[in-house]
Amino acid sequence: MSSSLSAEDDDIFERLQQRKDPQVLEEQQEAVNERMRAIYQKAQTRLAEMIDQNSTLPCTISSVQILNAPHTRRSFLERIFNPLLSANQSRPYTLSEALREISARADKLGRFDLFQQPISVYLDESQVDGSTGLRNIDVFLAAREKSRPTGIFLWRNVFGGAETLNLNASLGTRTRSAYQAAFETPILSDPDFRLEVGGVASATQKSWASHEEVVRGGWSKLRWMSQSGHRHEVGYTGFWRQMTGLSENASPTVRADAGDSVKSSIFHNWVNDQRDNPLLPSRGYYAKAFNELAGWGPLKGDVSFWKSEIETQGAIPIPIPGIKGDSGVSFTTGFRAGLLYPLGLDSSPRPQLSRVNDRFLLGGPTDVRGFRLCGLGPREGPDALGGDVYAAGSANLLFPLPRVGADKPVRIQAFLNGGRLLPLRTSQKATPTSSGEARDAMVSTLSELHNGLPSVAAGVGIVYAHPVARFELNFSLPLVLRKGEEGRKGLQLGIGINFL
Structure with missing residues (x-):
């Protein structure tokens, strides 16, 4: 049996074989997407209406199950989710309360950083409780654990309770070697309350002060976050420091501080960060206060001092006429200050104010731009000696690159910054040798901060906020340079997390 195709049939096959116009395909796809969006929006609206209509409906949570968490300790999870069960509540939930509590626990x-995001939550309504007449809800959380050993140095969930072991080793030119180990664990299954213990052994070349510093020691600290979002950290540090490897032209002050030193101290760190982006803020504020007490009473050690630092930063967006929403233009200001006050001068047979490796350093691409690294403050020959009192501030104007857009983490920056770093001296410009003279010296040195202009520099540059660190390439020009300090005219590259 045979058949033949007519001309009409040939036309049909030709039309089927023809490729559709790309514009037609795009319109069809857009219509499909629009329909899907409408269906999704309708479903979301319906779900919201159902929850709203039944928000006061009494219910109980009868069980909570965590799926795909084989390496996480059961007791750790129970401490988080047992308070959610209705058996541990004094009264039934309303539906809205149950949803809110489930969301908070998820x-x-x-926040423990154990699971890949997002963690999905499913609810299943079981049979009505015959004795109470309440609806029972079973909760399921679908989570997928992150890899436990990450590379070589990071091991998550060591004992199944969100513990972390972090091992670091690095070799380089300035930091000749650095080995560090830190173990961190949450307390009472709370991601905002953690204990950390660690140790370090490092050798760093301090080219600005003609020596190498070898540090060995350890620390322990507690970290927690208050209900208002303030972060606190208290701890103890014990370090054996060695100033060694002095260069031939090292200054007399550096040579006098060479050798061994033991620092035993307790500290408290407080941070309130309300910025929208810590590396490239356009709005919000940041405040930090650090206090350290070394060598006092039972702390021992051969250095004794009180050390305090404060830091603030503020950022505001600048609206541009004709641009809707965030223009990407912002103005930020920053301020830092610190003091190092000696203790135990009266009881020491050889009074010493402070050592080179305990003093503040100022100047460089991440704090006072336009000056060499540690270029501000007292100097002796080729060496920066550091200071006991300092203050520094900056003003920065940032705006997007043309044709790049405000949503990209790249900005052009114009800045003006300056600062002063001073040694502790009495009103007669002498080094204090007693507690009484130290108090007089502190008042005199603080007064000296506003005596004359600070060292000031201005410039322009490019800022890139990578998720790990902030990069700045600036062209700087020192405007005010105090005697003995070292400015830097030209390009300067800065890489770090915390910039002035």
């Missing part, structure tokens, strides 16, 4: 689990 968010808390996510």
Whole structure:
């Protein structure tokens, strides 16, 4: 049996074989996407209406199950989710209360950084409780654990309770070697309350002061976050420091501080960060206060001092006429200050104010731009000696690159910054040798901060906020340079997390 195709049939096959116009395909796809969006929006609206209509409906949470968490300790999870069960509550939930509490517990689990995001939550309504007449809800959380050993140096969830072991080793030219180990664990299954213990052994070339510093020691600290979002950290540090490898032209002050030193101290660190982006803020504020007490009473050690630092930063967006939403233009200001006050001068047979490796250093691409690294403050020959009192501030104007857009983490920067770093001296410009003279010296040195202009520099540059660190390439020009300090005219590259 045979058949033949007519001309009409040939036309049909030709039309089927023809490629559709790309514009037609795009319109069809857009229509499909629009329909899907409408269906999704309708479903979301319906779900919201159902929850709203039944928000006061009494219910109980009868069980909570965490799926795909084989390496996480059961007791650790129970401490988080047992308070959620209705058996541990004094009264039934309303539906809205149950949803709110489930969401809060899922968010808390996510903050341990154990699971890949997002953590999905499913609810299943079981049979009505015959004795109470309440609806029972079973909660399921679908989570997928992150890899436990990450590369060689980071091991998550060591004992199944969100513990972390971090091992670091680095070799380089300035930091000749650095080995560090830190173990961190949450306390009472709380991601905002953690204990950390660690140790370090490092050797760093201090080219600005003609020596190498070898540090060995350890620390322990507690970290927590208050209900208002303030971060606190208290701890103890014990370090054996060695100033060694002095260059031939090292200054007399550096030579006098060479050798061994033991620092035993306790500290407290407080941070309130309300910025929208810590590396490239356009709005919000940041405040930090650090206090350290060394060598006092039972702390021992051969250095004794009180050390305090404060730091603030503020950022505001600048609206541009004709541009809707965030223009990407912002103005930021920053301020830092610190003091190092000696203790135990009266009881020491050889009074010493402070050592080179305990003093503040100022100047460089991440704090006072336009000056060499550690270029501000007292100097002796080729060496920067550091200071006991300092203050520094900056003003920065940032705006997007043309044709790049405000949503990209790249900005052009114009800045003006300056600062002063001073040694502790009495009103007669002498080194204090007693507690009484030290108090007089502190008042005199603080007064000296505003005596005359600070060292000031201005410039322009490019800022790139990478998720890991901030990069700045600036052209700087020193405007005010105090006697003995070292400015830097030209290009300067800065890489770090915390910039002035």
